[in-house]
Amino acid sequence: MSEERKKRVALIASKGTLDMAYPPLILATTAIAMDMEAAIFFTFYGLNIIRKGRNERLQVAPLANPAMPMPVPNLVGAIPGMTAMATTMMKGMMKKAHVATLGDLLEVAVEGGVRLIGCQMTLDVFGIAAGDLIDGVEVGGAATFLSYAADADVTLFV
Amino acid sequence: MSEERKKRVALIASKGTLDMAYPPLILATTAIAMDMEAAIFFTFYGLNIIRKGRNERLQVAPLANPAMPMPVPNLVGAIPGMTAMATTMMKGMMKKAHVATLGDLLEVAVEGGVRLIGCQMTLDVFGIAAGDLIDGVEVGGAATFLSYAADADVTLFV
C-alpha cells in the first residue's frame, strides 16, 4: 500500500540495423536508471540484437535514407563495401560522442533487470535456435508481450 | 460495475511491405484472443494492407536492410526480379513455420471485431477510392485514431 507501483515501459525492437538498435536499448536502460521497470520484445530483424556475437556486427545501409548525416547517391550507396564504410563512419561518430556500444547497453540492461524477450515466431521463421540467443533472454510470443504491455505506462514499437 | 472495462490496443500500420504488415495484424488478433479489444489505423503505405486484393501482393525489398536473413549486396538487391525473389523466399519461410498469411489474419481480425480504420488523408493523397478497401473497414482521420487511443492501454506505431 505504501509501496507504489513502478512506472513500466514496454518496447518492441523490430529493426536489426545499427542505428535503430539503439532506441530500445537506450530507452530501457534509461527507464531502469529512473527506477521504472522495462521489457523489450525482440522480433523480426530486431532479434539479431540479442543473438550471440551479433550486436557488434549490426550494420547501417547508406541507401534509401536521404536523411543520413553522410548522404551518398543511391547508386554509390549500392556499391559493395559502402554498407561497411557507412557502418564504420557511424560507429566512429558514436564513439567520438562517447555513446556506449550496443554490447555495453545490453549488459547494463541485463544487469539492471530489463526483461528481454525473444520472439518465438521469429526463431521459427528464420530457423534460429533459442540457444543462439544471449544469456538472460526468455522466449515468448505476442501474448507474452501484450500481457506485460497491458499494464505499461509507455509502449513503443521501434 | 461488476463488468470490468476490457484492455484496449490501438495500433497504427504505416508500412506496406510484406514483413512490416505482420506486426499490427498479429498483435491485434492476439489481443482479441486474449479478450482485449483492438483497432488498427491504416495510413500511408500501410493502407495497401486493406486494399482489395492487395495484401497477397505485398513485397519485401532485399535492399537497404543488412539485417535480412538472406542478405544480398545492395547492388545485387537492385537487380530487377530480386524483390520478387526475396518476397517468394520470405513467404516460403513463413509457410514452413506455419505462420498464417496476411489474408488469413485479416479475416480473423474482421471476424474477431478488430476495428479497421482506413486513413482518409491517405486515400485523398494517393487517389484511392474508399470502395477499393476490403469490406468491414471504416474511413477516418487522425482524430478518429486519437479518440480511440486516448483510452487505450497499449498504443504502437508500426
Place this chain on the structure above:
Amino acid sequence: MSEERKKRVALIASKGTLDMAYPPLILATTAIAMDMEAAIFFTFYGLNIIRKGRNERLQVAPLANPAMPMPVPNLVGAIPGMTAMATTMMKGMMKKAHVATLGDLLEVAVEGGVRLIGCQMTLDVFGIAAGDLIDGVEVGGAATFLSYAADADVTLFV
C-alpha cells in the same frame, strides 16, 4: 479538482524522410486541436525536421519500398535524380490533396503549445549545434522524454 487532467500524447520522431516526418506532426497538431497536450522528441534522423531551413528539404527515396504509390524498379530508383523526382511527385500529391506542408504543421505545433524536444545525444553524435534548431525547441535526453511519457495516454515511436 473540477479541472480534469488533459489527455496527453507523447511522440518520438526518428525518421527524417518527407513521408515519415508527417505522422508525428499530424498527430501532435490534431491532439492539440482536440484539447489534448502533446510533445515530440526528435531523435536520430528525425532531428532534421526541426533543423532551421531543413524541413522543406526533406526527401523521400524511391528505393527499397515496393509499397510506394509510384513504384519503380530498385535499379531505376538508384539512378541519380530519382530521389529528387520522387520527392517532387509526393509533394505534388500532398498539395493536390490540400495537405499542409511540414513547415505549416510545425508552425501550428509551436503556436499550439506542442512541446518540441531535440535529442541531445543526436546533436552530439551528428555534430549539430543547438542553435541550428528552430525557435521554440528545447534540448533534452531520453530521460526528458520518459518523464513526460510516463504520464501520457498515447505513446508512439515513429
